[in-house]
Every structure is written in structure tokens, then in C-alpha cells.
Amino acid sequence: MNSPGHAWKVGGTALLIFVVLFPVFFIVQMSVRTGLEAFRMPPTLSFTPTLQNYVDLVEGKFIRALMNSTVTATSTTLLALLLGVPAAYAFSRARFRAQGLVSLWTLCTRMAPAIAFGIPFFLIYKELGLIDTRVGLIVIYLTFNLSLVIWMMRAFFDAVPRSLEEAAYIDGAGVAGAFVRIALPLTAPGLATTAIFTFLLSWNDFFYSLILTRSEAVTAPVAIVNFMNYESWEWGKVAAAATMIMLPVVGLSVVMRKYIVHGLTAGAVKG
Amino acid sequence: MSPVARIGTTSERVLHWPVARPARASWSRARSLVFVAFLVPAMAVLVLVTVLPLLYLVVTSFTPLDLTNPGSLRWAGLTNYRQLATDGRFWSSVWVQTQLSFWTVGLQMLIGFAIALLLNGRMRLLELVRSTFIVPMVLPPVVVALIWKILFTPDISILDWALGLLGLPQPAWLADPSLALWAVIVADVWEWFPFVMLMLLAALQMLPSEPLEAARLDGASRWQVFRHVTVPLLKPAIVVAALFRLIDSVKAFPHIFIMTGGGPGTATEVTNFYAYLQGFSYTYVGYSSAIIVVMLLATLIMSLGVLAAAGREYDVE
Numbered sequence: 244m245n246s247p248g249h250a251w252k253v254g255g256t257a258l259l260i261f262v263v264l265f266p267v268f269f270i271v272q273m274s275v276r277t278g279l280e281a282f283r284m285p286p287t288l289s290f291t292p293t294l295q296n297y298v299d300l301v302e303g304k305f306i307r308a309l310m311n312s313t314v315t316a317t318s319t320t321l322l323a324l325l326l327g328v329p330a331a332y333a334f335s336r337a338r339f340r341a342q343g344l345v346s347l348w349t350l351c352t353r354m355a356p357a358i359a360f361g362i363p364f365f366l367i368y369k370e371l372g373l374i375d376t377r378v379g380l381i382v383i384y385l386t387f388n389l390s391l392v393i394w395m396m397r398a399f400f401d402a403v404p405r406s407l408e409e410a411a412y413i414d415g416a417g418v419a420g421a422f423v424r425i426a427l428p429l430t431a432p433g434l435a436t437t438a439i440f441t442f443l444l445s446w447n448d449f450f451y452s453l454i455l456t457r458s459e460a461v462t463a464p465v466a467i468v469n470f471m472n473y474e475s476w477e478w479g480k481v482a483a484a485a486t487m488i489m490l491p492v493v494g495l496s497v498v499m500r501k502y503i504v505h506g507l508t509a510g511a512v513k514g
Numbered sequence: 515m516s517p518v519a520r521i522g523t524t525s526e527r528v529l530h531w532p533v534a535r536p537a538r539a540s541w542s543r544a545r546s547l548v549f550v551a552f553l554v555p556a557m558a559v560l561v562l563v564t565v566l567p568l569l570y571l572v573v574t575s576f577t578p579l580d581l582t583n584p585g586s587l588r589w590a591g592l593t594n595y596r597q598l599a600t601d602g603r604f605w606s607s608v609w610v611q612t613q614l615s616f617w618t619v620g621l622q623m624l625i626g627f628a629i630a631l632l633l634n635g636r637m638r639l640l641e642l643v644r645s646t647f648i649v650p651m652v653l654p655p656v657v658v659a660l661i662w663k664i665l666f667t668p669d670i671s672i673l674d675w676a677l678g679l680l681g682l683p684q685p686a687w688l689a690d691p692s693l694a695l696w697a698v699i700v701a702d703v704w705e706w707f708p709f710v711m712l713m714l715l716a717a718l719q720m721l722p723s724e725p726l727e728a729a730r731l732d733g734a735s736r737w738q739v740f741r742h743v744t745v746p747l748l749k750p751a752i753v754v755a756a757l758f759r760l761i762d763s764v765k766a767f768p769h770i771f772i773m774t775g776g777g778p779g780t781a782t783e784v785t786n787f788y789a790y791l792q793g794f795s796y797t798y799v800g801y802s803s804a805i806i807v808v809m810l811l812a813t814l815i816m817s818l819g820v821l822a823a824a825g826r827e828y829d830v831e
Contacts (some may be wrong), residue, residue, distance in 0.1 A: 255632060256639050260646045263708065266661045267649060269672060273664070330556035333549035345557075352564050354813045356765040356786045359806045362574065362799055363567035385563050389556065418548040447654040449768045454794055464656040468772065471660075478670065485657045496652045500645045503652070504712055 267489075274482035296483035305484055308466035312488075315377050315462060316445035319384040323441050326385075327392030328434070332422055334393065335400035349390040357450035360386045365454055375457040383451050388441045395440065395506065399433030400426060436502040439495060446492060463488045575807045579800035586800070594804035604805065606780055607788040613695060614784055615763040618702045622759055623752070625703065626710025633711075634718045647708035655705070659772035662701035663688070666773070691781040694774050698782055701769050706762070710755045717751035718744075753824040757817060764813050785809050 275292040300306070334342060364383050365374070373379035407429075408421040416424055427434070452462040461469070467484045470477070496503050575594055580586045598604055633643060650658065665673045666687040677684045687697040725747065729739045745752075767786055770776060776783035776791065783791075785805065793802030 252632065253639065256643060259629065260643065263646055263650060263704075266665060266704065267653070270657070270661050270664065326556045326559055329552035333552040337545065337549050339553075345560075348560075348564070350817070351810075351814065354761050354764075354817060355568070355810055356789075356806065357767065358786060358789055358793065358802070359571055359810060360564070360567050362793055362803055362806065363570040366570070366574070366799070367567070382563065385559060386567075389560055389563070393556065412544075418544045422548075443652055447652075447656075449654070449656050449771075453771075464654050464768075467656060467660070478664065481660060482664075485660050489653050489657045492652050492654065493649055496648045497645055500648055503648050504644055504716070 267493075270482045271486050274479065274486045276479060296479040297487075299480055300483055300487070303470075305463070305466055305470075305487075308461050308463045309487065311377060311380075311456075311460050312446055312462040312464070315380045315384065315460075316442050318377075319381045319388055319445045320438055320441040322381065323385055323388035323392045324434070324438060327389050328396050328427075329422070331393045331396035332400050332426060335397045336405065345393075349394055352386065352390055357448075361450060361454050364451075368455060374455060375459045375461075377460045379455055380448075380451060380460060380462070383455065384445045384448065387444060391441060391444070392437055395437045396430070396433060399430045399437075402433075403429045432502060432505075435499065436506040439499055439502060440506055443492060443495075571803050572807055574800050575803035577800045579798075579803070581797035581799055590800070594801050595808070597801065598804055598808060603780060603783075604785070604788060607783050607785040610695065610780070610782060611764065611784040611786075614699065614702075614766060614782075615760060617699045618706070618763050619756060619759045621699070621703045622707040622710050623756055625707045626755070627714055627752070629707075629711045630714040630718055633715060644712065647712060650705045651709055653705070655768040656772065658701060658705050659769045662697065662704075662769075663773045666697045688774055689778055691778050694778060694782050698766070698769050698773055701773065702763070702766065706759060710759065713755045714748065714751055717748050721747055749824070753820065757820055760820070761813065761817060764809070 274296055275294065276290060277293055277295065333339075334345075360383065364379075368374045368379050373382075403426055408425045411421040411425045412418060447464065448462070449464045452460075452465045453468075456462065456465065463484070467481060467488065470484075471481055574587070576590060576592070577588055578586050578590045578593065633640060665671050668674045668684055668686050674684050685693055687693045721744070725743050726739060729743045734742070764784075765786060766784055767790070770782055770784060770787050771790075774782040776787050786809070789802045789805040789809070792798045792805060
């Protein structure tokens with residue numbers, strides 16, 4: 244165990260972890276320093292942390308943007324699951340002629356840059372008065388969330404043996420009952436993985452919020468850019484806002500890391 | 515919705531449930547109905563939010579639609595596409611995109627694969643590494659862009675200070691046309707090499723041990739085992755990882771928007787960003803649509819090409 248090769252490997256791994264995490268630590272420490280002190284070089288390790296940047300944010304409009312992010316990401320996740328999970332179950336349990344077509348279409352939408360949906364949605368929302376509304380964002384997030392849910396959940400349902408559901412049906416549960424009582428509980432980890440991914444993608448969205456919101460429904464990732472422009476060089480505040488946006492995402496991922504790795508590598512297994 | 519509603523019967527249910535025949539018949543009929551009810555809402559919404567908007571995009575690409583001119587939604591045939599063919603700024607954006615995709619995907623694959631190989635095997639640190647490596651990927655792209663914008667801005671960056679300490683030049687990365695694209699590449703590689711690494715590490719750990727041992731017993735060197743056994747076995751995972759990264763590299767937006775704004779000049783203006791400027795800064799939505807349609811077709815052809823090339827080789831093996 245204590246061979247030089249092993250020591251080299253551990254050292255290399257430690258260096259890697261440093262490279263990956265350093266930029267994140269850098270912005271977090273920046274958020275608890277006062278304006279001028281953040282840029283004193285060489286950086287001092289001993290300083291008095293301050294929460295002033297966060298206080299400024301809470302007193303400003305940033306909290307509203309965070310609320311918009313939370314509400315839209317949660318709603319679109321629930322909606323996508325509600326629509327997509329039953330569809331994924333049907334796709335897993337029966338063969339449809341259109342199945343290949345749906346898969347190909349999913350691939351196409353996966354390739355489309357956000358602006359491909361952004362332009363038509365912008366034009367339609369302008370007519371419908373949905374610009375700068377949470378509903379508008381919740382609906383446009385379905386463009387990527389719905390096919391993601393169908394695609395991921397189908398793989399999870401495929402892994403559940405069918406015989407259990409048939410037994411439940413024979414016992415008088417009904418088809419929908421067999422789905423709710425047998426298939427759904429057995430895919431609970433899969434549901435968790437899928438929910439995390441849809442939430443992450445919606446929470447992290449930048450483009451749709453940039454073109455479809457102005458002030459009322461603006462989400463946190465766009466709000467941060469706005470005060471970067473108007474109150475330029477307030478880097479402490481930018482760092483604090485960035486920390487607040489990434490905190491829930493990083494927290495969620497560390498707690499649920501097993502599911503995340505599983506979800507990320509599912510593509511490799513499915514090919 | 516009609517093509518979805520047709521359900522084929524499968525023979526495998528017979529194998530699962532050979533005893534209760536009448537029950538099975540009603541089960542199968544009841545299922546058909548429920549499945550249709552399960553599918554219709556999702557498919558209807560999918561058509562509404564993806565198919566129709568993309569069709570509308572194709573329509574607007576044939577019009578001179580300008581947001582400041584309400585009457586401009588009228589048929590103009592191939593005008594936009596003809597203009598595109600001779601638009602130097604468009605072709606320059608294609609070239610910038612090509613460089614960005616080549617370097618980000620190439621470096622992510624190389625670094626990700628190398629680290630996956632390094633970490634393969636039993637190691638107590640592995641779980642920690644996995645948790646750590648998720649972080650860049652799940653960060654909001656805006657935060658990634660902001661972090662690297664700060665790190666690449668002279669005077670306020672610790673990176674700049676460290677370079678100075680080492681007596682190295684301290685360039686203004688984001689203001690230098692020959693370096694700005696590299697700053698974007700560094701940010702993107704940092705964000706996504708963990709994806710390649712995690713995917714290939716998972717594939718490595720699922721490799722069957724027999725072929726590797728057989729090759730070693732036959733006296734193959736470590737390099738030969740790697741080259742002729744490990745790499746071919748990993749190929750499906752490598753192809754999928756590269757394809758995913760390639761597709762996403764074409765969609766790069768927040769990094770460029772925040773770090774460089776496409777500049778200096780047009781040094782980092784990728785096609786996606788150029789389409790955004792045409793549509794939402796200059797309000798030429800029709801022309802912007804045409805750029806996106808061309809981009810989508812090119813991505814689709816490229817991806818199917820990658821899959822087809824990879825697929826043919828699988829058959830040979």
C-alpha cells in the first residue's frame with residue numbers, strides 16, 4: 244500500500260480535487276470580503292469575514308429573483324413528472340409504432356440550441372402576453388424537461404419486472420392501480436434522479452430567462468448579470484449572488500451524488 | 515395523435531403469465547386503453563411545445579421578420595438563406611465555433627479519459643473524487659462564466675497575481691483577440707471534463723475482466739492490452755461521451771455572453787451567439803431563424819454521421 248506509485252496516485256488525486264474546487268472556493272471567499280479587500284494581492288488568508296454583501300442583496304431585489312427561480316424550477320419539474328412519468332411507463336410496457344419517431348425527435352430537440360425554441364416562443368408569448376411571466380418560463384422549460392423525463396424514466400421502468408404488476412392486476416388493482424402501487428414505488432430512486440435533473444436544468448437556465456423576462460419574472464441567473472451591468476465592479480455583490488445561486492444546487496448534488504452519477508452515466512449504458 | 519394510439523401486442527406476456535388465460539386477455543385490453551390515456555397528454559404537450567415552435571421557426575426563416583416592423587411577417591422565399599451564403603460574419607462565426615468545438619471536445623476527452631484511467635481501481639479516495647467532480651457540472655453556467663471572468667480579469671485575479679509571481683507574462687486574456695477564445699475554452703473544459711471522466715470511469719469499472727486477463731496471459735504488454743482490448747471495449751462509451759459534448763459545444767452561450775460578449779471584435783462570436791445578436795440585438799428575427807435552421811441541420815447531419823461511422827465499426831468487430 245505504501246509504494247511510491249500509490250503515494251504518487253494519492254498526490255495526483257489531491258491535486259485534481261484542488262484544481263476542480265479552487266475556482267468555487269475563490270468566489271465563495273470573495274463573497275465574504277469587503278469590496279476593496281477582495282482584490283488585495285497577494286491575497287491575505289487572515290481577514291474578517293463580512294456578510295455585508297449578502298445583506299445588500301437581501302435588501303435589494305435579488306430575493307425576488309431567487310423566489311422566481313424556485314417557483315419556476317419546482318413547478319416545471321412537477322409538471323414534467325406528472326405528464327412524462329405515465330407516458331414513460333406506457334413506452335416501457337408496450338410497443339408503439341411511433342416509438343422510434345419519438346426517440347429520434349427527442350434527439351433532435353436535444354441538439355437544438357435554446358434560441359431555436361426561444362425565437363418562436365418569444366413571438367408567440369408577445370401575442371399571448373406571456374412575456375415576463377413565471378407561467379411562460381414554466382411552459383418553455385417543458386421543451387427540454389418533458390422528453391428528459393420520458394427518456395430517463397423509461398429506462399428505470401424497463402428495469403422493473405412486469406410479472407409483479409400483472410399479479411397486482413389479477414388481484415383486482417386495475418392497470419392504473421398496478422402502476423401506482425407497484426411500478427412507481429419500485430422506481431422511487433429513478434424518480435428522485437429524474438426530478439433532480441429536471442430541477443437542475445431549469446434552475447440553471449439562463450437563455451430563456453434572458454429573452455423572455457424583463458423584471459417581474461426575472462430569475463436569479465439573469466438578475467446577477469443585470470446588476471453586473473448597472474452597478475459595475477461591485478464584485479463582492481456578484482460573488483455573493485453567485486454563491487447564493489449555486490448553494491442549493493451544490494448542496495443537492497452532494498447529498499444526492501449517487502443518483503447524479505447514476506443519471507449522468509445512464510447515457511453510456513443505454514448507448 | 516393517431517400513430518401513437520396503435521398498440522402492438524407482444525408475445526412476451528404469454529411467457530410471463532401462462533396460467534390465467536381469460537385474466538390475461540382482459541389485462542392486455544385494459545392495458546391498451548390505459549396506455550393510450552397515459553400517452554396522449556404527454557405527446558400532445560410535446561407536439562405543442564417542440565414540434566409546432568420548430569415549424570414556426572422554419573416559417574419565420576423564410577420571412578424578413580423584423581421586430582421593429584410589425585408588417586414584416588411575409589413570404590420572402592430563400593432571401594435569408596442567399597444572404598447567409600455571402601455573409602462573412604456568419605462564416606467567421608462558423609470558424610470560431612469549429613475551433614471552440616474541436617478544442618473543448620478534444621481536451622475534455624483527453625483529460626477525462628486520462629484521469630479515468632488514473633483513478634480506475636480500488637481506492638479509498640474515489641468516492642470523494644466522484645462527489646467533487648460533480649460540482650463543476652451542476653453549477654449554473656452563469657456562475658461558471660462569472661468565476662472565470664473574474665479569474666481572467668487582470669488586477670483582480672489571483673491567477674494573474676500567481677503568473678506575475680512566477681515571472682510569467684500577465685496577459686489581459688479577455689481583451690486579447692488571440693487569447694479570448696482560449697479563456698472560454700479553459701472555462702468550458704473545466705466545467706465538462708468531469709462528465710467525460712465519470713462516464714468513462716463507470717464504463718471502465720463495468721469492463722469484463724476475462725478479455726483483459728486473457729490478453730495479459732498471452733503476453734501482451736500493458737500498452738497492447740490498452741490499445742487492442744480496453745479501448746475497443748470502451749468505444750461505445752467514448753462515442754456517446756464525445757457526441758454529447760459535441761452537441762453541447764455547439765450550444766455554448768452563457769460563457770460567451772458573460773465572459774466576452776462575442777468579442778474582442780468577433781473573436782469569440784460563435785454561430786449561436788451571432789444568431790442571438792441578429793435576432794435580439796438587431797431585431798432581425800427572420801434572418802436569425804435562418805441561421806438557426808442551418809445550424810440545426812448541420813448539427814443533425816454531423817451527429818448522425820458520428821453515430822453511423824461508429825455503428826459501422828461495431829458491426830465489423
